[in-house]
Every structure is written in C-alpha cells, then in structure tokens.
Ligand SMILES: NCCC[C@H](NC(=O)CCC(=O)O)C(=O)O
C-alpha cells in the first residue's frame with residue numbers, strides 16, 4: 001500500500017482486517033519491521049484516539065513516532081499556487097514538504113474541513129499537497145472529507161461482533177449536536193460499508209436536509225424514518241453531521257433523533273457504535289453508552305490495530 005487516504009477495495013480491506021486481528025493477538029510480532037524508520041504525525045486539529053493509537057501502533061512496529069501540533073507549534077502553512085505571501089501564512093507547503101520528506105519515512109496528517117467553502121474542502125488540499133511535495137507515503141488521520149483509520153477500526157469491530165453466517169444489518173443514524181460537525185466520519189463509514197456490500201446490509205437514516213454527498217451515500221438504502229430504519233438492526237452507528245447540500249448548515253429538525261434504549265424497541269440485538277468524542281445525552285443516552293450493547297470502547301481500542309495494520313502494510317511496500 002502506498003497511501004492510506006480512502007477505502008481500498010474489498011480484498012484489501014479483508015487483508016487489513018486479518019492483519020489487524022493478528023496484531024491484536026500479537027502486538028509485538030513485527031517489532032523489527034519499522035526499526036530505523038520514523039513516522040511524523042501532523043495535527044491541525046485536536047485528537048485523543050487518533051494521535052495516541054497511531055503512536056502506539058508505530059511503536060509496536062519499532063518505529064519512532066514524532067507528533068507536531070501544526071496548528072499551535074508550526075508556521076501557518078500556505079497551500080495555494082502562486083500566492084503572494086504577504087498575509088498570515090508564513091511557510092509554503094512547497095518548501096515544508098521536502099523538509100518533512102527528508103525527516104520522515106511515513107507522514108500522517110489531520111486537517112478538518114472549514115465547513116464554509118465546499119469546493120475547497122472537497123479538494124483535500126493538505127493531503128494532496130503532502131503527497132505531492134513530500135514524496136513519502138501519507139496516511140490520513142481525518143481529512144476534510146474522510147476518516148479511513150476510523151472506518152477500518154469500525155469494520156474490524158463489526159467483523160468481531162457479527163454472528164457467523166448471518167449478514168448483519170448496519171444502520172448509520174444521524175444524531176443531534178450543538179454545533180455543525182464535518183461529514184468526514186459518516187462519508188467514510190458509508191464509503192467502507194458500500195465497498196463491503198457483500199458482507200453487510202447498509203442503511204442510512206437522517207432527517208431531510210442532511211443527505212450525504214451522493215458519491216459517499218453510494219448504493220446505501222436511505223430511510224428518512226428513524227424507527228423504520230432501526231428495525232432489526234444488528235449495528236447502529238450514531239453520528240452527527242452538518243448539511244452537505246446547504247454546506248455546513250444545521251437545518252431544523254422536527255423530531256427527537258437522540259438514540260435512547262427506547263429507540264431500539266424493534267432492534268433488541270443491536271450493538272451501538274460511535275467514533276468518539278460523544279456528547280452524552282445529546283447524541284446518545286447515558287443508558288445506552290453505559291450498557292453492554294455499546295461497542296464504543298471496542299471501536300476505540302481497535303484503532304491501535306487498524307493503524308498497525310495500515311502502517312505495517314506501508315512499511316512492507318517501502
Ligand atoms: N475524530 C472523530 C470526530 C471528530 C469531529 N468531532 C468533533 O469535532 C466534536 C466536537 C464537539 O463535540 O464539540 C467530527 O465529528 O468529525
């Protein structure tokens with residue numbers, strides 16, 4: 001694997017899941033694979049899980065991991081072509097990229113969308129610029145459009161909790177929030193579930209106005225009625241996102257979309273998922289989050305094995 005910025009094909013996802021489950025059993029099995037190699041992790045936005053799990057994964061493979069909070073500790077980066085840099089940006093990615101490429105064997109970056117400029121956000125400029133100007137493999141730690149390490153951990157968790165021989169019904173259910181959030185997590189989850197369509201029945205439910213970009217919604221079944229969508233679900237992935245069509249807006253919602261135990265009257269076996277961080281009792285009730293139905297801690301724990309499988313695959317291709 002060269003870069004990890006979106007869902008690979010179904011056979012590659014299968015290989016990554018197998019590799020992740022192998023590392024989960026034997027975390028240090030490949031402790032010499034990354035010896036003498038360095039991974040650089042650049043953050044333009046906050047993180048708890050992605051930062052720590054990716055560092056642990058790299059260390060399990062013998063790599064040195066260095067984190068730079070580019071938003072706080074780096075020079076403000078310019079990515080535009082031909083810009084006269086007489087404003088707030090100090091350093092161009094054309095100059096910083098080769099520097100980073102000389103320091104690191106693998107480069108990772110987190111860069112959230114503006115949610116104000118759709119066209120710009122859809123370009124995933126930071127990821128594309130790093131690929132172009134560092135010459136090194138790039139891993140997305142959540143970009144302006146996708147969050148593939150999260151989706152791999154989600155796919156691993158679904159695989160682990162699925163009943164053998166039964167194709168699970170997986171429902172992505174929109175949840176309320178106090179502020180507009182990116183579409184990256186639902187875009188990415190939908191992209192992965194659509195690739196895995198032979199393994200899962202995938203349904204999306206959200207209020208009108210919260211349609212995802214058609215390229216990510218893909219062939220998912222869209223059901224606007226949350227109760228109808230949740231019936232007989234095996235997995236319910238709860239997540240807020242802002243409007244894509246009215247970009248970054250929060251169109252008014254008439255009914256209560258918070259997921260509670262009572263929402264699952266017709267889905268008695270459903271496992272509850274969320275990528276975290278979660279706003280308790282806004283998106284999801286305490287009752288569900290604190291119940292054995294929640295596999296949220298499993299998803300977060302699987303972030304280590306997801307990252308380890310991806311980094312190992314890239315190291316093997318160097
Ligand atoms: N990396 C996982 C989710 C990150 C981000 N959540 C947030 O920004 C939550 C912020 C808050 O709750 O105030 C998102 O939804 O894409």
Ligand SMILES: NC(=O)OP(=O)(O)O
Nearest residue numbers: 047048049050275276
């Ligand atoms: N789920 C997730 O990506 O969490 P962080 O934002 O804490 O990394």
